Amino acid sequence: DFMSALDEVHPAFGVSEEELQQVIQNGIIHYDAAVDELLKSGQLFVEQVRSSTRTPLVSILLHGPPGSGKTALGASIAQASQYPFIKLISPDNMVGFSESAKVTAITKVFSDSYKSPLSVVVVDNIERLIDWTPMGARFSNAVLQTLLVLFSRRPPKGRRLLIIATSSLRPILTDLGLSETFDSEMRVPPISNLKALERVLREVELFPSGDERRRALRMLEDAGLGSSKDQLSSKLQIGVKKLLSIIEMARQEPENVAERLAGALMGLGM
Amino acid sequence: DFMSALDEVHPAFGVSEEELQQVIQNGIIHYDAAVDELLKSGQLFVEQVRSSTRTPLVSILLHGPPGSGKTALGASIAQASQYPFIKLISPDNMVGFSESAKVTAITKVFSDSYKSPLSVVVVDNIERLIDWTPMGARFSNAVLQTLLVLFSRRPPKGRRLLIIATSSLRPILTDLGLSETFDSEMRVPPISNLKALERVLREVELFPSGDERRRALRMLEDAGLGSSKDQLSSKLQIGVKKLLSIIEMARQEPENVAERLAGALMGLGM
Amino acid sequence: DFMSALDEVHPAFGVSEEELQQVIQNGIIHYDAAVDELLKSGQLFVEQVRSSTRTPLVSILLHGPPGSGKTALGASIAQASQYPFIKLISPDNMVGFSESAKVTAITKVFSDSYKSPLSVVVVDNIERLIDWTPMGARFSNAVLQTLLVLFSRRPPKGRRLLIIATSSLRPILTDLGLSETFDSEMRVPPISNLKALERVLREVELFPSGDERRRALRMLEDAGLGSSKDQLSSKLQIGVKKLLSIIEMARQEPENVAERLAGALMGLGM
Amino acid sequence: DFMSALDEVHPAFGVSEEELQQVIQNGIIHYDAAVDELLKSGQLFVEQVRSSTRTPLVSILLHGPPGSGKTALGASIAQASQYPFIKLISPDNMVGFSESAKVTAITKVFSDSYKSPLSVVVVDNIERLIDWTPMGARFSNAVLQTLLVLFSRRPPKGRRLLIIATSSLRPILTDLGLSETFDSEMRVPPISNLKALERVLREVELFPSGDERRRALRMLEDAGLGSSKDQLSSKLQIGVKKLLSIIEMARQEPENVAERLAGALMGLGM
Amino acid sequence: DFMSALDEVHPAFGVSEEELQQVIQNGIIHYDAAVDELLKSGQLFVEQVRSSTRTPLVSILLHGPPGSGKTALGASIAQASQYPFIKLISPDNMVGFSESAKVTAITKVFSDSYKSPLSVVVVDNIERLIDWTPMGARFSNAVLQTLLVLFSRRPPKGRRLLIIATSSLRPILTDLGLSETFDSEMRVPPISNLKALERVLREVELFPSGDERRRALRMLEDAGLGSSKDQLSSKLQIGVKKLLSIIEMARQEPENVAERLAGALMGLGM
Amino acid sequence: DFMSALDEVHPAFGVSEEELQQVIQNGIIHYDAAVDELLKSGQLFVEQVRSSTRTPLVSILLHGPPGSGKTALGASIAQASQYPFIKLISPDNMVGFSESAKVTAITKVFSDSYKSPLSVVVVDNIERLIDWTPMGARFSNAVLQTLLVLFSRRPPKGRRLLIIATSSLRPILTDLGLSETFDSEMRVPPISNLKALERVLREVELFPSGDERRRALRMLEDAGLGSSKDQLSSKLQIGVKKLLSIIEMARQEPENVAERLAGALMGLGM
Numbered sequence A, B, C, D, E, F: 001d002f003m004s005a006l007d008e009v010h011p012a013f014g015v016s017e018e019e020l021q022q023v024i025q026n027g028i029i030h031y032d033a034a035v036d037e038l039l040k041s042g043q044l045f046v047e048q049v050r051s052s053t054r055t056p057l058v059s060i061l062l063h064g065p066p067g068s069g070k071t072a073l074g075a076s077i078a079q080a081s082q083y084p085f086i087k088l089i090s091p092d093n094m095v096g097f098s099e100s101a102k103v104t105a106i107t108k109v110f111s112d113s114y115k116s117p118l119s120v121v122v123v124d125n126i127e128r129l130i131d132w133t134p135m136g137a138r139f140s141n142a143v144l145q146t147l148l149v150l151f152s153r154r155p156p157k158g159r160r161l162l163i164i165a166t167s168s169l170r171p172i173l174t175d176l177g178l179s180e181t182f183d184s185e186m187r188v189p190p191i192s193n194l195k196a197l198e199r200v201l202r203e204v205e206l207f208p209s210g211d212e213r214r215r216a217l218r219m220l221e222d223a224g225l226g227s228s229k230d231q232l233s234s235k236l237q238i239g240v241k242k243l244l245s246i247i248e249m250a251r252q253e254p255e256n257v258a259e260r261l262a263g264a265l266m267g268l269g270m
């Protein structure tokens, strides 16, 4: 089924297997029900594109704070679709490209996709693709305009396309006139409760024993990190990517793991 | 007659039949009297160009909210004219074009049109053609100036031209000095009452039976979506394009169609 | 004489007869004394250039609201001069030109004019020539500077030149430093009284009979369009070009001509 | 002597006789003592450059309202110097030049001047040379920087150079950092009293008899144009260039000369 | 061990030994515990990259006031890592590079680093790399975007990379969206107490005897430079680089060393 | 010794003797103690670079009002150093250079300097080198960034470099981030007392006799120019360069020298 397909690898014509693997190197940890809901919604859009004739184009946006897992989730949904054409458009592959080289590269992926009956294109990190910088609100209008058209241009007769875009700057997209182009938006939340945190810690085996893990969690609870019931008002707000980074730093000092972990998490909470 | 001509296809020299078909893929649903009035007005301008010697150039603007059906209506009027030359200028065909390539492409269509005694040119999505972005009010002045001149340049002696432009950003056109160039403007409204909605639902056969459709409409009525008599103050404000998209999403969960439809429409209404 | 010369055509070396004809396609309707005064003033400048040795260069500006007839009047004055060199510089002939191509084209016309003992150059629609757009106050400084110099550069010894420029944006010209370069300015007013309107209606034979025309005018009078004696405070303010366009639209529905005419004119008056 | 040299022509190596003549086509009318003082001061600078070893470079600025006679005066001083190298740098000769072509042309004149033991360079109409436009305060910084350096760069050993620059925009020069580079500044005033006006009228023989001229002047006096003793508060403020233009227009209607002259001058005074 | 490795030189494939030496010409003076803590932290990150599989990319920022020793410390940590690939990206080697040449050069170092199993790249003086100037907030967006991507792009499978960046403009980095990309930040403080100052003076042997050094320090103490216990409120705030420069100036007047040193330090303190 | 070396000429490899002479054409007049102090300080920096191993790079800034003598003093200090490599980077030699040509030329001088064991580079008139204009705060960021790097880039091992920069716009340098790069700054003051003025007058022998000179000075004293003891509040504020220019103008009218001198100086003082 869809969920188990997430973990398989299907070498196939038109699918950049390696690139997709690269961005999910650390796997998907099912630390929260929200993770499964996001994957489930993604599956529904995959099915809609596969079956409805009236909507040969569906575009969705995954947005959320930095490091919350947008890229990994988008790539996972794409990979699980098992469509014959799956491509990732990522700024990582366009370092040093001129504006027009970027436009050409992006356009090429879409043109290629029109040759497959069923395609999914992941457009990762929109703000970086358009060279966005908050200072002076600079960006590449050429790339932006290309995305604006490609996100709503219908594929030719008989072709169907799912677009999955990601961004950490949801409000900027509105100012850029980009947010109206999506058929649907999904928020990827940060980790904001101790239970989710615990599942991650267990999964990555930071602590040698359950006792030590629980001791560390109690330390965090005492520090007030887990008190809030409400996600938004929680003092704990950390993307899974940053969390994994902090965990590895803490792992450097075996004698001090819990303290360093708590210190780093609380440093963020201030 | 004109109305029935809308549904016919006339392969002809100078007519991009396929392109026009592409933008009317889902057909024109006659969900409201306004739809027929718009088509009728379009027909009148078609006749004026055909017959008056004093106005060899007539330009009209179709404007309205995103997805209200501007492109499909403009293309339909053009197609129904049965003029020997019918062309669509669309940003979809100019992805990645440089400013000057755009200017050249646009100018070419107009120059070609001057070779036919009777021509209609649909200039679709002006804001995208000029690379408009609200952030920093950026746009291509070269393309804008080209449109400003072409929209009011008389065709050579003995040639007649109807220009149909579309835009979702009517107020911006004024700021750009573009709105004075049109001989006439027509607003394409969003769907804002339950009766129009019902006609669309019937046409696309979302529900297996009339009973289920009526149940869904009652649900929407109870939610207050249909209470208002006045179009502008109605809580329901949705372009037919977006509506068709929502309908297809709802269709994915056969057991839950009415609920998902209502949910999506009410989500918009907030 | 000058007035009757307006209607004649003189094929001559250095005169772009066809271009001039093109912009006066609908002729000059003498709907008001102002029209004749403008033509008379133009004639005086034509004579001054012909006869005075101290002013081998005279430049005048025709300005007024959009569609008030500036281009047609300027071209008419030029044509009636019967000078051996008469040229029209118009944005219509420079669509898609780069800045430097524009500068070259404009400069060429002036250089050519210096070869004729007597020349008149009509520089039509200055704002469009300089790619002016109100948003962001953008324009081509290269073209502007070219005009600034050419408008005040004396022709070589023994050559004489009359420059007739047109613009709808008189106040902008001041901000651009352009208005000081003209020796004289003349305003082309819109039609603002019913008597002038009536003369146009009669000339273009919109109504089959005088009775019907008078009925229509009474309708407009009743609507308050003709009440004001003062030109500026009149509710009727319409350029002759727009009026001719409205008339042709009204002509499309023979049974309803007066109503459509009144409707359109009153729509503007609001 | 210097004054009479003004009217002579000396064909000489390095002197653009024709260009200089072109800008003084209408001669210098000695309508006021100020005119002679300006010429006298110019002569003094000519002598200083010729004789002082400590100041091989002297640069002066002639500024005043449009049409006050700056170019004609500057060219006259240059011509009367009888230096072996006399050149005019004028925007008239640089229409359509690119920024760098302008820089090259300007620099060339200065380089050439360094080959002559004594040189005078007239840099006419600085604002036009730098493509200045008040809207958006645009200008060519490349040309400006070139002028800034050339205006204060000492000629090589044994060479001497007098620079005479003209401008109508004295305050802008300060904002551009240009005004500090001049060793001296001289204001060219407009005509602001009836006595000066009378001398011009007499010189150009607008009126067939002295009686008629005096009648016209009385008309102007009655209109309040000559009442003020103080130059700046006078209602009469007109550059000699504009005055000559008005005179020629008035000359077109022999029967009405005085009225048209008065009308034009009073139109300005409002 | 790590600390002693700091002073050794290891000629190795992929290591720019000479460049690193160049920026540590004056060595590292251990004038304060903070210096050793910074080196220790650096060592920990070196070890994390060497050992953790989940974090093949770690990026840290060294920031602090001008001349506080950021470059020397960053280069020291890199050199002490003994990784097979150690490179310095410095504006010193990119003088006169175009934007795109800079982007290419920077990208090349990262691409090269991906060929080594273990790499450290020092990205020195970010503000200079991006051509930052506070006036008008200008900078090279192309270089900035390149850094933004390279700082968070994971090396290919099996490769590991430590990035050490330096900057004097920490707040600007936030405005540029750069500061979120670092896994960790470390502040390099200026010298702000007399004890640290003394150690430097001793190390560089400014005074021929300890007595004279102590006399000079007393002079500074009397002037109030050493009174504060708190680092931030201290009147003494000087980067080690500037301090070394002042010391050498003072050394020029052997008879007056203490006075000149005190004068210079107090001049800064005002 | 150093002071007498100022007046000698040493043809040497790497020294642009002629260029240096050119900017000191009028010599250095020792009109004030400040002049000698500036030369003495310069000498100290020359010695520091020659002798200290820890500071192979020393950069100083000479700043002061226009015409105060910065260039002449900087060139004098450089020439007196008798280093084997002495070069002047001046905007005078870069007229019409493109941004990149400027960057290349500047960089070349520094690269050349690295080949000599001891070098001094005078970077004259920074604001002009970077094409600074106050209007719109425009400047060449490419040149600015080049200077920023070159002013603090250490020469290669065994090479030593003294940089002497000059500027009239000290506050702007701060806004540009340039002022932090200098090891030391020295102000070149204008002439602000009558005693200094007298020494200049005597040196250039403006007056045929001491009596006449004293009479002129008394005239200035009576006018209040010499009353103030304090340099900054003095009504006399004139750069030596401008003073020399005024003196030469006054010299033109032998009968009126004192009056013209007083007039010019008082005109400035207002």
Ligand SMILES: Nc1ncnc2c1ncn2[C@@H]1O[C@H](COP(=O)(O)OP(=O)(O)OP(=O)(O)O)[C@@H](O)[C@H]1O
Pocket (backbone or CB within 6 Å): A023, A024, A025, A026, A027, A028, A029, A030, A031, A035, A065, A066, A067, A068, A069, A070, A071, A072, A073, A125, A166, A168, A239, A240, A241, A244, E152
């Ligand atoms: N449930 C999860 N969802 C997403 N990523 C997860 C999850 N569990 C573990 N991960 C891992 O966490 C990391 C998430 O990083 P990812 O690059 O996807 O975040 P991001 O939101 O795209 O970051 P950025 O804002 O920097 O683009 C990946 O390494 C991924 O393998």
Ligand SMILES: Nc1ncnc2c1ncn2[C@@H]1O[C@H](COP(=O)(O)OP(=O)(O)OP(=O)(O)O)[C@@H](O)[C@H]1O
Pocket (backbone or CB within 6 Å): A152, B023, B024, B025, B026, B027, B028, B029, B030, B031, B035, B065, B066, B067, B068, B069, B070, B071, B072, B073, B125, B166, B168, B239, B240, B241, B244
């Ligand atoms: N009455 C109608 N008018 C217009 N379009 C209709 C109508 N009925 C159905 N449609 C369908 O609805 C869709 C309208 O989309 P269209 O692209 O024309 O909207 P639009 O206003 O141009 O959108 P956008 O603002 O994105 O340019 C088309 O697929 C069209 O076939």
Ligand SMILES: Nc1ncnc2c1ncn2[C@@H]1O[C@H](COP(=O)(O)OP(=O)(O)OP(=O)(O)O)[C@@H](O)[C@H]1O
Pocket (backbone or CB within 6 Å): B152, C023, C024, C025, C026, C027, C028, C029, C030, C031, C035, C065, C066, C067, C068, C069, C070, C071, C072, C073, C125, C168, C239, C240, C241, C244
């Ligand atoms: N008295 C008149 N004066 C000018 N044009 C007239 C007159 N009578 C009829 N016309 C016709 O009216 C039209 C005027 O259009 P014209 O292009 O000259 O106006 P315009 O002011 O230049 O418009 P725009 O502001 O768009 O440049 C022409 O077709 C001309 O033949």
Ligand SMILES: Nc1ncnc2c1ncn2[C@@H]1O[C@H](COP(=O)(O)OP(=O)(O)OP(=O)(O)O)[C@@H](O)[C@H]1O
Pocket (backbone or CB within 6 Å): C152, D023, D024, D025, D026, D027, D028, D029, D030, D031, D035, D065, D066, D067, D068, D069, D070, D071, D072, D073, D125, D168, D239, D240, D241, D244
């Ligand atoms: N006393 C005078 N001084 C200057 N020009 C005079 C004088 N008497 C007559 N003239 C004539 O008046 C005209 C002055 O025009 P000129 O181009 O020199 O003015 P300007 O101030 O340079 O104008 P602009 O501001 O347009 O550059 C010339 O034709 C010149 O021959």
Ligand SMILES: Nc1ncnc2c1ncn2[C@@H]1O[C@H](COP(=O)(O)OP(=O)(O)OP(=O)(O)O)[C@@H](O)[C@H]1O
Pocket (backbone or CB within 6 Å): E023, E024, E025, E026, E027, E028, E029, E030, E031, E035, E065, E066, E067, E068, E069, E070, E071, E072, E073, E125, E168, E239, E240, E241, E244, F152
């Ligand atoms: N403890 C120390 N830490 C850093 N540098 C030291 C130390 N002790 C001595 N030094 C010397 O001080 C100088 C520090 O200069 P460095 O260029 O590293 O400073 P910086 O902060 O990078 O300066 P900038 O802000 O100009 O880039 C070097 O010459 C270095 O050898």
Ligand SMILES: Nc1ncnc2c1ncn2[C@@H]1O[C@H](COP(=O)(O)OP(=O)(O)OP(=O)(O)O)[C@@H](O)[C@H]1O
Pocket (backbone or CB within 6 Å): D152, F023, F024, F025, F026, F027, F028, F029, F030, F031, F035, F065, F066, F067, F068, F069, F070, F071, F072, F073, F125, F168, F239, F240, F241, F244
């Ligand atoms: N004591 C002095 N110091 C400097 N210059 C002097 C002195 N005495 C005489 N001079 C002469 O004064 C002139 C000073 O001009 P210089 O170009 O050096 O000034 P500046 O400050 O560089 O001017 P600017 O601000 O225009 O660059 C030179 O000609 C120089 O020979």
Ligand SMILES: [Mg+2]
Pocket (backbone or CB within 6 Å): A070, A071, A072, A124, A125, A166
């Ligand atoms: Mg991501």
Ligand SMILES: [Mg+2]
Pocket (backbone or CB within 6 Å): B070, B071, B072, B124, B125, B166
């Ligand atoms: Mg559309």
Ligand SMILES: [Mg+2]
Pocket (backbone or CB within 6 Å): C070, C071, C072, C124, C125, C166
């Ligand atoms: Mg016109």
Ligand SMILES: [Mg+2]
Pocket (backbone or CB within 6 Å): D070, D071, D072, D124, D125, D166
């Ligand atoms: Mg002039």
Ligand SMILES: [Mg+2]
Pocket (backbone or CB within 6 Å): E070, E071, E072, E124, E125, E166
């Ligand atoms: Mg550094």
Ligand SMILES: [Mg+2]
Pocket (backbone or CB within 6 Å): F070, F071, F072, F124, F125, F166
């Ligand atoms: Mg100088």
